[in-house]
Amino acid sequence: MAKYIRYALASVCFAASVACLALWWRSxxxxxxxxxxxxxxxxxxxxxxxxxxxxxxxxxxxxxxxxxxxxxxxxxxxxxxxxxxxxxxxxxxxxxxxxxxxxxxLWYPALIFALAGVGVICFRRQFSIRSALIAFAVVAALLAMPLTL
Incomplete structure (x- = not known):
């Protein structure tokens, strides 16, 4: 049951991150x-x-x-x-x-929500190289966005 709650919360965090990115683009x-x-x-x-x-x-x-x-x-x-x-x-x-x-x-809240989503998925689990690579990729992508402007 806790696994489903974790994934639901992570989905909400990732959806909020995508919404912030869409708002950033539309602004x-x-x-x-x-x-x-x-x-x-x-x-x-x-x-x-x-x-x-x-x-x-x-x-x-x-x-x-x-x-x-x-x-x-x-x-x-x-x-x-x-x-x-x-x-x-x-x-x-x-x-x-x-x-x-x-x-x-607007990409700051997107970064925060994405990192929260990754953190929720890794919560109560052993930290692994895979989760570190996912977090690194998310952070690198979000920090590279201002360079594209």
């Missing part, structure tokens, strides 16, 4: 934004994907606390205009005025 063609409700009144939390980056921000705002998802195709000129306020974005958290910005390349 050059589509702008996606998600607004999340918060428990604290007056705080707005949003996330968007643009040009292979996951951009998260939180700021004080009196907006309605609801879920909101938007997606639209983006031309190169529109992408440049949308990314303009995000110039100088680097991995990590920054504070600009009263807004907290967080930036993360």
């Amino acid at each position: 050059n063609l589509h702008y996606r934004a998600l607004q999340l409700p918060t428990l604290v009144a007056g705080i707005e939390v949003r996330g968007n994907t643009l040009e292979g980056m996951l951009n998260l921000f939180a700021r004080e705002d009196d907006s309605v606390r609801t879920w909101k998802y938007t997606s639209s195709p983006v031309s190169q000129q529109a992408a440049a205009a949308l990314a303009e306020p995000l110039e100088g974005r680097v991995f990590g958290l920054r504070k600009v005025g009263t807004t907290y910005w967080g930036f993360c390349p």
